[in-house]
Amino acid sequence: MEYKNGKKPNNGDWAVEANGLVKVFGDNKAVDGVNLNVKAGSIYGVLGPNGAGKTTTIRMLATLLRPDAGSARIFGHDVQKESQIVRQLIGVTGQYASVDESLSATENLIIFSRLLGLGRAEARKKAADLLEEFGLTEAAKRPLKNFSGGMRRRLDLAASLIAQPPLIFLDEPTTGLDPRTRAQMWDTIRRLVSTGSTVLLTTQYLDEADQLADRIAVIDRGHVVAEGTVDELKQSVGTSSLQLRVLDPSDIEMARQTVEHVLGVQATLSSEAAKITAPMANADLVTDLLIALREKGITLSEVSVQKPTLDEVFLTITGHGVEEKAKETGTETKRAEAVNV
Amino acid sequence: MSSSVKTGHLKNHTSFIQSLRHSLTMAYRGILKIRRTPEQLFDVTLQPIIFTLMFTYIFGGAISGDVQSYLPVIIPGILVQTVITTSIVTGVQLREDMDKGVFDRFKSLPIARIAPLAGALLADTIRYTIATVLTFSMGFIMGYRPDGGIGSVVLAALLVIFVSWAMSWIFAFFGVISRTASSVQGVSMLVLFPLTFMSNAFVPADTMPNWLQWFVNINPVSHVVSAVRELTNSGTVGSDMVWSLVGAIAIVAVFAPITVRAYMRRT
Numbered sequence: 166m167e168y169k170n171g172k173k174p175n176n177g178d179w180a181v182e183a184n185g186l187v188k189v190f191g192d193n194k195a196v197d198g199v200n201l202n203v204k205a206g207s208i209y210g211v212l213g214p215n216g217a218g219k220t221t222t223i224r225m226l227a228t229l230l231r232p233d234a235g236s237a238r239i240f241g242h243d244v245q246k247e248s249q250i251v252r253q254l255i256g257v258t259g260q261y262a263s264v265d266e267s268l269s270a271t272e273n274l275i276i277f278s279r280l281l282g283l284g285r286a287e288a289r290k291k292a293a294d295l296l297e298e299f300g301l302t303e304a305a306k307r308p309l310k311n312f313s314g315g316m317r318r319r320l321d322l323a324a325s326l327i328a329q330p331p332l333i334f335l336d337e338p339t340t341g342l343d344p345r346t347r348a349q350m351w352d353t354i355r356r357l358v359s360t361g362s363t364v365l366l367t368t369q370y371l372d373e374a375d376q377l378a379d380r381i382a383v384i385d386r387g388h389v390v391a392e393g394t395v396d397e398l399k400q401s402v403g404t405s406s407l408q409l410r411v412l413d414p415s416d417i418e419m420a421r422q423t424v425e426h427v428l429g430v431q432a433t434l435s436s437e438a439a440k441i442t443a444p445m446a447n448a449d450l451v452t453d454l455l456i457a458l459r460e461k462g463i464t465l466s467e468v469s470v471q472k473p474t475l476d477e478v479f480l481t482i483t484g485h486g487v488e489e490k491a492k493e494t495g496t497e498t499k500r501a502e503a504v505n506v
Numbered sequence: 507m508s509s510s511v512k513t514g515h516l517k518n519h520t521s522f523i524q525s526l527r528h529s530l531t532m533a534y535r536g537i538l539k540i541r542r543t544p545e546q547l548f549d550v551t552l553q554p555i556i557f558t559l560m561f562t563y564i565f566g567g568a569i570s571g572d573v574q575s576y577l578p579v580i581i582p583g584i585l586v587q588t589v590i591t592t593s594i595v596t597g598v599q600l601r602e603d604m605d606k607g608v609f610d611r612f613k614s615l616p617i618a619r620i621a622p623l624a625g626a627l628l629a630d631t632i633r634y635t636i637a638t639v640l641t642f643s644m645g646f647i648m649g650y651r652p653d654g655g656i657g658s659v660v661l662a663a664l665l666v667i668f669v670s671w672a673m674s675w676i677f678a679f680f681g682v683i684s685r686t687a688s689s690v691q692g693v694s695m696l697v698l699f700p701l702t703f704m705s706n707a708f709v710p711a712d713t714m715p716n717w718l719q720w721f722v723n724i725n726p727v728s729h730v731v732s733a734v735r736e737l738t739n740s741g742t743v744g745s746d747m748v749w750s751l752v753g754a755i756a757i758v759a760v761f762a763p764i765t766v767r768a769y770m771r772r773t
Binding site for chain 1: 518520528534538606609611617621771
């Protein structure tokens with residue numbers, strides 16, 4: 166949307182441009198007209214439940230799968246016609262670690278390095294450097310059979326970085342990892358972008374998209390049902406809520422009445438924490454509320470504004486019983502993208 | 507922002523030298539795998555020993571009067587049969603290998619499409635070499651003394667290894683198009699048994715019915731067996747050698763491209 170006034174971006178600015186990608190497996194339309202535009206140097210999240218078509222989309226963009234319809238370009242190069250160029254621009258880390266189980270970590274990295282054109286000594290050095298960087302040096306000689314899930318993922322990511330590709334696809338990079346390893350993975354991904362790489366990641370974890378992605382596409386049953394920044398998506402779901410905590414719990418009933426009176430909405434109580442929650446449609450009224458509370462001598466211990474979580478976004482857009490809403494958001498997305506393209 | 511990604515210098519095709527280098531690296535991977543799991547060499551070590559012993563003592567007296575005069579007939583025959591049989595395993599292992607995640611990475615790398623296949627097939631020539639050496643050694647232990655001399659035996663061994671490598675493209679094709687490893691095994695056996703048994707590998711063809719003789723005489727396996735016999739027993743090279751090489755090259759010319767195409771289309 167930054168390119169509104171007819172100003173066409175050159176291809177260097179778009180790491181990924183996908184138009185109407187379709188992939189059919191038998192009767193199942195796994196991907197049904199997906200449009201994606203990813204700016205170079207950003208982290209783009211593709212969010213969706215299992216079976217939504219995330220992996221299929223990535224596989225088409227990574228030249229692993231031929232689209233049945235539509236087209237996609239990576240840094241301006243067609244994934245079908247110029248697939249060998251595209252492969253020189255991407256690194257792919259799959260959902261299931263794509264490394265050789267029967268070999269050691271060092272052997273894996275050396276073979277991939279050699280395939281990418283590095284000399285014997287160079288490949289050995291690259292392997293050692295990457296193992297060091299990803300904290301795998303101690304396990305370097307062990308066969309992968311004894312690797313934990315986290316170690317395998319790290320090795321997989323290391324293998325994707327050998328050629329320092331400008332675009333990296335991460336298909337569910339942290340699925341099945343424990344929280345600590347996940348946080349490490351997030352740090353690594355952020356570091357990648359700070360060195361100028363573009364990252365397109367899929368995830369089914371909302372907090373992951375929230376934490377990492379600059380923009381998000383929500384995908385469900387092969388369609389992009391919403392697209393935008395994290396904040397835009399959250400706003401599309403509804404209003405923020407105001408949360409107040411009173412210092413003296415005995416004030417809470419009076420405080421609630423004041424809130425309902427001034428804001429003109431229904432407030433909810435959680436007595437054990439002495440907390441009041443109310444929808445905040447008009448932020449300006451909060452000033453009046455705070456003054457009113459001061460006049461009544463109610464002391465607050467905490468005031469906060471809670472934006473809708475991505476969980477709510479996700480449920481609203483993809484969940485059952487809200488089909489109509491999903492369609493609305495879908496057309497909005499298309500309009501937004503028409504501007505974008 | 508890294509709008510500085512310059513892609514103008516990149517080429518959309520892989521040169522022959524690069525393809526060769528990629529294939530050799532993939533072969534290196536195959537060799538590392540064999541070293542890591544030596545148990546997958548059971549078939550190429552045990553089969554030559556057991557088959558050579560078994561067939562020689564079962565057929566020897568009946569066909570050539572005694573075991574000793576049957577050896578120059580059976581050793582080249584069993585050699586060709588054994589080594590070609592081990593080339594089936596190439597297809598089976600390729601299928602198992604391709605189901606693993608690492609092949610996704612190979613596909614996403616800017617390498618020659620043929621490299622993962624060619625490399626695997628090249629690494630398997632080690633298996634053929636082991637089977638060849640063991641068969642000749644068994645023959646030698648049982649009293650076989652090839653008249654052609656050591657040079658001819660080495661040449662014959664190279665011929666068998668080359669032909670088996672060529673044949674392995676057929677099984678690699680089955681490996682690529684099949685869904686499971688066991689179906690590769692099944693289909694390959696169906697092709698292999700008529701080819702190796704309806705040949706002159708074990709018995710002279712003169713006692714067979716005419717239609718069968720006709721097949722035995724055009725069967726490429728018969729030509730390979732005859733070429734090996736000529737080499738090992740008299741040290742000469744004849745038309746059978748030429749036909750064997752022509753046949754092997756023809757197989758590669760047909761099956762290598764369709765295998766690579768099938769490999770690229772799958773998943």
